[in-house]
Amino acid sequence: MxxxxxxxxxxxxxxxxxxxxxxxxxxxxxxxxTLPLDQVRLPPGFRIDLVTDDVPGARAMAMSPSGTLFVGSLSEGKVYAVSDPLGGKPRVRVVANGLRAPAGVAFRDGSLYASSVSKIVRLDNIESRLDDPPAPVVVSDRFPTEAHHGWKFIAFGPDGYLYVPVGAPCNVCAPDENRYANIMKMKPDGSDLQVVARGVRNTVGFDWHPATRELWFTDNGRDRMGDDVPDDELNRATAAGQHFGYPYCHAGNVADPEYGSKRQCSEFVPPVARLGAHVAALGMRFYTGTQFPPAYRNSVFIAEHGSWDRSEPSGYRVVSVALDGSGKAVRQEVFAQGWLRGRKPWGRPADVLVAPDGSLLVSDDLAGAIYRIRYTP
CATH class of the missing domain: 1.10.287 (Helix Hairpins)
Incomplete structure (x- = not known):
């Protein structure tokens, strides 16, 4: 040439x-x-920023003490690690794939735990191997294989046990309460599996009160009873083994058309707050930071994923529930909204997490994004 x-x-x-x-x-x-964050409405003094939109199907979040954000997903069985999520230059890596709906993640003693429909797996020394992740080790494979309500939020409690929910394998049915529609816990090695709460249709978010250490959790109400019944719930477990009503009673005051005649609503623990029908209340956390105004201290933030079968969509937002000293809900407010444009959503909040600096992280599985909400008056 x-x-x-x-x-x-x-x-x-x-x-x-x-x-x-x-x-x-x-x-x-x-x-x-394409992510119109300017449409997200917040209380005065707050702002929302995009951390990353490179986490397809982003669901539950967990952060290591050194600041790595781990994110479960429903996208191709992948689990993600987001390095430097608060520093302005996050890097996203896939640390596990091929799992079955690994929606939940938890971090303990250098290891990442991830949920699968029927298993809990563990990735050891994960932060030293983000570019070359280890093969997952099965911690327990003792959970049901049904995919219906089989996606699991997981978290370690103050007692050192890993809490694992098992949803009802249906819209409404009466399965074995020691096997389904409950919250279970086990030791980090998978031993000593036991039921903590029964009558829980499908919880996809829970946390422990900062002062009392009691377990609180969201629960999704049943479908096919109309647009406005029954409400999703925010619940409080004050003792092990309590029953929260499913399938006999919903939201504390709605008898089920098929099962309600068998037991009375008065037999069960009522919810602390009724959140609205079909809002799909998922991830919840107590606000333990100091960045937000004092009124938010120890209040509950809840990600409402949004309805799928309501004639007028509901949810698609983050709400806050203020509590008094006895744990009674005294105020419920919309904290962040705007992911729904008309009848069409561009985002669906799935989980919330309080960051070490007191900001609030929000995952969005529709946009594949993580957002950061800060108070900057």
Whole structure:
């Protein structure tokens, strides 16, 4: 090839490559522009920013003491690690894949625990191996295989046990209460599996009160009873083995059409708060930070994923529930909303997590995003 021709070909090739890079950059900018965060409405003094939109199907979150954010997902069986999520230059890696709906994650003693429908697995020394993650080790495979309500939020409690919910394998039915529709716990090695709460249709979020250490959890109400019945619930477990009503009673005061005649609502623990029908209340956390105004201290933040079968959509927001000193809900407010445009959502909050600096992280499985809400008056 003659030198002049070679130079022209090389120049064209460089221009082509540069064009590819510029197009990729423009595509990334367009992708960010498709998340209209300016439509998210917050109380005065708060702002919301995008941490990353590179976590497809983002669900439950857990953060290590050194600041790595781990995110479960419903996308191709993947679990993600987000390095430096609060520093402005997050890096996202896949640390596990091929799992069955690994929605839940928990971190303890250097190991990442992830849920699967019928298993809990563990990835040891994970933060030293983010670029070359270890093969997951099965901690327990003793859970049901049904996918219906089989996605599991998991978390370690103050007692050192890993808490694992098992949803009802149906909309409404009466399964074995020691096997389904409950919350269980086990030691980190999978031993000593025991039932903590029964009559829980499908909880996808729980936390422990900062002062009392009592377990609190959301629960999704049944479908096919109309637009406005029954409510999703915020519950409080004051003792092990309590029953919260399913399938006989919903939201503390609604007898089930099929099973309600068999037991009375008065026999069960009523919810602390009724959250609205079909809002799909998922992840919840107590606010333990100091960045937000004092009125939010020890209040509950709940991610409402949003309805799928209501004639007028509900949910698609983050709400806060204020409690008094006795644990009674005294105020329920919409904290963040705007992910629903008309009848069409562009995002669906799935979990919330209080970051070490007191900001609130919100996962969004529809947009594949993690957001950060800060108080900046």
């Amino acid at each position: 003659r030198p002049a021709l070679h130079f022209m070909v090389s120049a064209v090739r460089r221009m082509f490559v540069l064009g590819i890079v510029l197009l990729a950059g423009a595509s990334a900018l367009r992708a960010l522009a």
